[in-house]
Amino acid sequence: MMPGSPYFSPRLILTGAAMFGMLLALGVHILGQRFGLDLGDLWGDATGGMIPIRAAIAWWLIAAVAFGSGHITATLLHSAVSGHLPRRLQHALIAGGLLLLIAAGQAASGPSPVPTLHGVSNGMVALMLGAAMAYAGAHFALARTKAS
Numbered sequence: 001m002m003p004g005s006p007y008f009s010p011r012l013i014l015t016g017a018a019m020f021g022m023l024l025a026l027g028v029h030i031l032g033q034r035f036g037l038d039l040g041d042l043w044g045d046a047t048g049g050m051i052p053i054r055a056a057i058a059w060w061l062i063a064a065v066a067f068g069s070g071h072i073t074a075t076l077l078h079s080a081v082s083g084h085l086p087r088r089l090q091h092a093l094i095a096g097g098l099l100l101l102i103a104a105g106q107a108a109s110g111p112s113p114v115p116t117l118h119g120v121s122n123g124m125v126a127l128m129l130g131a132a133m134a135y136a137g138a139h140f141a142l143a144r145t146k147a148s
Contacts, residue, residue, distance in 0.1 A: 008081040010146075013074055014138050021070030021134025022127060024097065027104030028065045029126035032058050033119075034107045040122045059129070066130040069097075070137030078145050 029039065039062070041055035076093060079085040 008077075010142050013077045013081070014135070014142055016077060017070050017074035017138035017141070018131060018135040020073045020097065021066045021068075021137060022130040024069045024100060025062045025066035025130025025134065026123070026127055027101050029058070029062050029123065029130075030104040030108045032061060033122075037061065038122065039126055040118050062126050062129055063133045066133035067137040070134030071141040072137075074138035074141035075145065078142070 032039075037054050037058035039055060039058045041052040042059065076085060076090075080090055
C-alpha cells in the first residue's frame with residue numbers, strides 16, 4: 001500500500017456493491033412485472049412443458065442486471081477510494097441508480113398485475129437471485145483489481 005492512500009476494507013466494498021446490485025435487480029424485477037415479464041411463470045402451469053419466454057427473459061434480465069451492477073459498483077468503489085474517479089462522475093452514477101430505484105418505487109406503488117402471494121414469492125426469488133449474482137459480480141471485480 002502506498003503511503004497516503006486510504007485503507008478501505010474489501011469486505012465493505014463487496015458488501016456495498018452486492019447490496020446495490022441486489023436493489024437494482026429488485027427494481028428491474030418490479031419494472032419488468034409492469035411490462036409482463038413475470039418471473040413466477042417458471043414454476044407455473046406451462047403449456048406443453050415449455051418454459052414461457054417471458055419468464056426466461058425476466059430471469060436473465062434480473063441476473064444480468066445484478067451481476068453487471070455488482071461488478072461495476074465494486075470497480076467504481078475501488079476507483080473512488082483510490083482517488084481515480086472524478087467527483088462529477090460519482091454524483092452522476094449515484095443519481096442514475098437513484099432514478100432507477102425511484103422508478104421502481106413508483107411502479108410498485110400502483111395496483112399489481114399479479115396476485116399478492118405470487119408477487120411476494122416472485123419478489124423473494126428475485127431478491128435472492130439478485131443478491132447471489134451481485135455478490136458474484138462484485139467478487140470477480142475485486143479479484144480482478146487485486147490481480148492488477
